[in-house]
Amino acid sequence: MNGATIERVYVWQLPVRLYHWVNAACVATLAVTGYMIGRPMTVPVIGEASFSYFFGWVRFIHFVAAFVFFFNFLGRIYWGFAGNRYAHWDQFLPLTPRLLRKQWREAVEVMKVDILQAKVEPMESVGHNALAGWTYFLSFLAFLFQSVTGFGMYAAMSDAWLPHMFAWIVPLMGGDFAVRQWHHMMMWFFIVFSMIHVYLVFYHDYVEGRGVISSMAGGWKFVERRK
Numbered sequence: 722m723n724g725a726t727i728e729r730v731y732v733w734q735l736p737v738r739l740y741h742w743v744n745a746a747c748v749a750t751l752a753v754t755g756y757m758i759g760r761p762m763t764v765p766v767i768g769e770a771s772f773s774y775f776f777g778w779v780r781f782i783h784f785v786a787a788f789v790f791f792f793n794f795l796g797r798i799y800w801g802f803a804g805n806r807y808a809h810w811d812q813f814l815p816l817t818p819r820l821l822r823k824q825w826r827e828a829v830e831v832m833k834v835d836i837l838q839a840k841v842e843p844m845e846s847v848g849h850n851a852l853a854g855w856t857y858f859l860s861f862l863a864f865l866f867q868s869v870t871g872f873g874m875y876a877a878m879s880d881a882w883l884p885h886m887f888a889w890i891v892p893l894m895g896g897d898f899a900v901r902q903w904h905h906m907m908m909w910f911f912i913v914f915s916m917i918h919v920y921l922v923f924y925h926d927y928v929e930g931r932g933v934i935s936s937m938a939g940g941w942k943f944v945e946r947r948k
């Protein structure tokens with residue numbers, strides 16, 4: 722740390738932080754209620770069954786969380802164009818050869834830290850590191866898949882215009898049963914993604930010592946600047 726100063730940098734703007742925690746809460750709610758829909762359990766009912774309506778509530782919570790999840794995701798896409806450079810869409814999808822080369826070099830460095838554990842050094846990136854950005858992009862594709870299949874199925878149960886925009890997916894994927902299977906399988910992607918994500922966020926917080934975890938609460942990271 723000789724000859725270096727620590728600077729506080731505002732990285733995650735409020736819309737990114739809000740998006741992140743609303744999304745995390747929705748994914749957790751959708752995975753729990755979705756699992757219960759996929760494996761319905763018997764609930765002992767004391768009294769009149771229609772007052773309990775347990776399974777109805779499970780589905781209702783799934784659908785409310787689904788709408789919040791979907792519009793929150795649309796908000797993040799908008800912020801990929803309107804937000805600061807750390808929130809910008811090219812952090813996830815490098816389309817120029819120069820940016821792609823830079824991100825590729827960085828991704829190799831991150832693998833040395835995260836997977837090979839051959840290095841224990843802070844990353845140079847201030848926003849997402851390149852490998853994290855790519856996995857977030859993969860998760861955005863999974864969000865899209867889950868929304869399209871979810872609303873496609875929901876079209877059969879709702880008169881609202883939004884689900885009906887996705888009704889075409891059900892015949893395209895071979896019927897309701899097939900769509901439900903894919904929708905169910907994708908839940909496991911989110912569970913595995915979340916476990917690895919939380920582990921890596923804690924690991925980078927420790928390796929880098931730059932306040933990675935708290936940055937998603939307050940927005941600030943600490944960056945070393947050479948004099």
Ligand code: HEM
Nearest residue numbers: 751752755756758759787867868871872874875901905908
């Ligand atoms: C992270 C996001 C989501 C996860 C993890 C998830 C998970 C699940 C799971 C595991 C099931 C049970 C499938 C089965 O029968 O085995 C399910 C059912 C369903 N989900 Fe989702 N889901 C998500 C997002 C959505 C969204 C955005 C919608 C949009 C409306 C949606 C609508 C539905 C519908 C309509 C069903 C069938 C309900 C029924 O037939 O009773 N889901 N979900």
Ligand code: HEM
Nearest residue numbers: 737741745748848849850853857860915919922933934937
């Ligand atoms: C306790 C749980 C969690 C913690 C502590 C956490 C923490 C963080 C942190 C610190 C970042 C920024 C990483 C960086 O500096 O590169 C981040 C980004 C992100 N996390 Fe989480 N996270 C959690 C749960 C989740 C869950 C459940 C999901 C969804 C499945 C999720 C999805 C994301 C996404 C998509 C980003 C990129 C944000 C963006 O730029 O829009 N996180 N998370």
